[in-house]
Amino acid sequence: MIRSTQYTLNARLYERLPRRTFLPFACLLLALTSVAAQSEQAHTKDISGTWVAKTQTPMGDLEIVYELKVQNGRITGTQRLPFGDAPIVASKFDGDRFELTIELESFGDTQKATAKGKIVGDTLEIAPAFPKPPEGAGGPGGAPPAMFSSSMVFHRGKPTPSNRAPAVDYNSLPKIQLPALHSVLYNGLAATPPMGWNSWNKFHTNINDHTIREIADAVASGMRDAGYQYIIIDDGWQGQRDDSGRLQPNSNFPDMKALADYVHSKGLKLGIYSSPGPRTCGGFEGSYGQEEMDAKTWATWGIDYLKYDWCSASRVWKDRQMQAVYQRMGDALRATGRQIVFALCQYGRANVGDWGASVGANSWRTTGDISDSWVSMSSIGFSQSSWAPFARPGHWNDPDMLEVGNGGMSTTEYRTHFTLWAILAAPLIAGNDLRNMSPEIMGILTKKEVIAVNQDKLGRAGERLSKNGDVEVWVRSLDAGAYAVAFFNRGLTPAPGSLRWTSLEIDHTPKVRDLWQHVDVPSSADGFTVSVPGHDVVLIRVSP
Numbered sequence: 001m002i003r004s005t006q007y008t009l010n011a012r013l014y015e016r017l018p019r020r021t022f023l024p025f026a027c028l029l030l031a032l033t034s035v036a037a038q039s040e041q042a043h044t045k046d047i048s049g050t051w052v053a054k055t056q057t058p059m060g061d062l063e064i065v066y067e068l069k070v071q072n073g074r075i076t077g078t079q080r081l082p083f084g085d086a087p088i089v090a091s092k093f094d095g096d097r098f099e100l101t102i103e104l105e106s107f108g109d110t111q112k113a114t115a116k117g118k119i120v121g122d123t124l125e126i127a128p129a130f131p132k133p134p135e136g137a138g139g140p141g142g143a144p145p146a147m148f149s150s151s152m153v154f155h156r157g158k159p160t161p162s163n164r165a166p167a168v169d170y171n172s173l174p175k176i177q178l179p180a181l182h183s184v185l186y187n188g189l190a191a192t193p194p195m196g197w198n199s200w201n202k203f204h205t206n207i208n209d210h211t212i213r214e215i216a217d218a219v220a221s222g223m224r225d226a227g228y229q230y231i232i233i234d235d236g237w238q239g240q241r242d243d244s245g246r247l248q249p250n251s252n253f254p255d256m257k258a259l260a261d262y263v264h265s266k267g268l269k270l271g272i273y274s275s276p277g278p279r280t281c282g283g284f285e286g287s288y289g290q291e292e293m294d295a296k297t298w299a300t301w302g303i304d305y306l307k308y309d310w311c312s313a314s315r316v317w318k319d320r321q322m323q324a325v326y327q328r329m330g331d332a333l334r335a336t337g338r339q340i341v342f343a344l345c346q347y348g349r350a351n352v353g354d355w356g357a358s359v360g361a362n363s364w365r366t367t368g369d370i371s372d373s374w375v376s377m378s379s380i381g382f383s384q385s386s387w388a389p390f391a392r393p394g395h396w397n398d399p400d401m402l403e404v405g406n407g408g409m410s411t412t413e414y415r416t417h418f419t420l421w422a423i424l425a426a427p428l429i430a431g432n433d434l435r436n437m438s439p440e441i442m443g444i445l446t447k448k449e450v451i452a453v454n455q456d457k458l459g460r461a462g463e464r465l466s467k468n469g470d471v472e473v474w475v476r477s478l479d480a481g482a483y484a485v486a487f488f489n490r491g492l493t494p495a496p497g498s499l500r501w502t503s504l505e506i507d508h509t510p511k512v513r514d515l516w517q518h519v520d521v522p523s524s525a526d527g528f529t530v531s532v533p534g535h536d537v538v539l540i541r542v543s544p
C-alpha cells in the first residue's frame, strides 16, 4: 500500500508524495510489452529470489525488497516497502534489462507504475515504482527526494525481520459473501466528537506497550480533565494469527488485556486499529474474513474504540461494495455486546456521509492523510464546508487527526488548526508526543472554551460563511441559539475580517466573547470587525 503520508516513515521522508493519476494508455503499452516478453523467454535469466536494498536518508532508513519468481519468461512477485506490499502484475524482459509493472494502492485507488531494472553481475539495479508527485508538488518541504526516480542496488538476501504479515496472493483469497444492507443499531456513543490521542502521526509503526502506558499517564495528568478520553493504538500492534485464527499482538505488546486494564485504571479508554482488507495500510495482518473473531478478541481485551482503515480492501472490493464491507464489522462489533466506538477510515470515498451511520459508525474520514504542514492542514481543513450537513450527535466527519505539537507548524498555525477542527465538529484526536510538549502546545490542546465549541451538544458542524481574499469567516451554530464565529487569515500578512449580525439573523447587539483571549469584548449594533494576523484566527462566541 502506498499512500502519500505513509511516506512519512520515521519523519517526513515521503511526506508530500500524493496519489497519482492512472494513465489508461499505460495498459496498452504494458499489454504490448508483455507480448514482447514472451518472445524473450529463451534469453530470460533466472532472477527468482529475494532481493534487498537498504539506504539511509537524512530522515530514516529505507528498505525495499523484491520477491521475484521467473517462470515462462514472466516475472511475478511483490515489491515490498516499509509501509506495504504491491504485487507485480506484468513484466517485460529484454536481455539484461527488465520492467516490472507494479500495482500500487493509494487512498483507495489502485494504479500501475513501472519499476525498471538491470542485471549487473550478482546484483539488480532497480528504480522502484513509487507514486508520482502530484502536480505542483513540493510546497514548503520542497520536491520529493531524488531517490524516488533513481536506481538502487539490490543484493540477494533476507529482509530485516518485521512484524508485518507475508505478502498476499490476491488471486487466491477466499471469497467473502457480502451481506444485504441493513441499518446497524446506533451504539449510543460519541454524542459529541470523540477526544483522545492516536499513535500514528508521531510514532507511525514504532509503537509498544511502554509508550502507550506513558502516553496514558500523560493524558491522565492533564488532558483527561479537558475531555481527552481515548488512547488509540494505530497500525503496527499486530502479530500473527494463532492456530485457531485468533489475531495476536506482536512482541511489542505482550499483553493487550493488561494494557487495557492499565489504561482503564487511569480513567481512560483504549482504541485499536485494523482493516477490512487482508492487510493494513502498513502491511500488517488485517481482519478480512475474520471480522467476528477479531471483534470478539478486542472485546475480550477491553477495547473501546476501533479505527477501521480501508487499505488493501481496495484490492478486493469496489467502492460501491464499501458499505456492505463496513457493515460486516459494524454487525460484529454490535454482536460483542461491548460499547466500542466505530471510526471508519476510507478517505471520504463512496459518499460515506450518506451511509456511515447505517453501518454503525461514529465517525468517518473525509480526506486522505494529513501531514504536519500548513499546506496539508489548511488545504484539508478549509475544504470541509460541504461535509457539514452529515455531522450530528453520534456521527461525525473526521478530517484526520491533529498534528498540533509535531513541529512542522508555528504555534499560531497550530492554534488555527485546533480552532478549525473545533468549528468543524471534528474528533479531537491529538497526535503528538504528549510526554514531552511545551506549555504553549499543552495550552492549545486544553483550551477549555475552544473545546467547548467542539463539544457543543447541539452537534452541528460549522460552515464557511464568507471568503474575502485570504480571510474566511466560518460559523457554527451552538446550543441555546449561540454561534461560534472564526475569522481565519490564510495569508501571511494581517488582514481585516468582519461579519454583520444580520447574516446570523441577529437584529440587536449580542454578547461577544473572544475564546482564545478568554475575555468578553465590546460589541456594536452592526457587527464585528477584527484584524487577523497572518495564518492566525480570531474565534468568538456570539450569544444573542
Ligand code: GLA
Residues within 6 Å of the ligand: 003, 005, 006, 200, 234, 235, 280, 281, 282, 309, 345, 368, 369
Ligand atoms: C492510513 C490512515 C492513517 C494511518 C495509516 C496506518 O494512511 O489514513 O491515518 O492509520 O494508514 O498505516
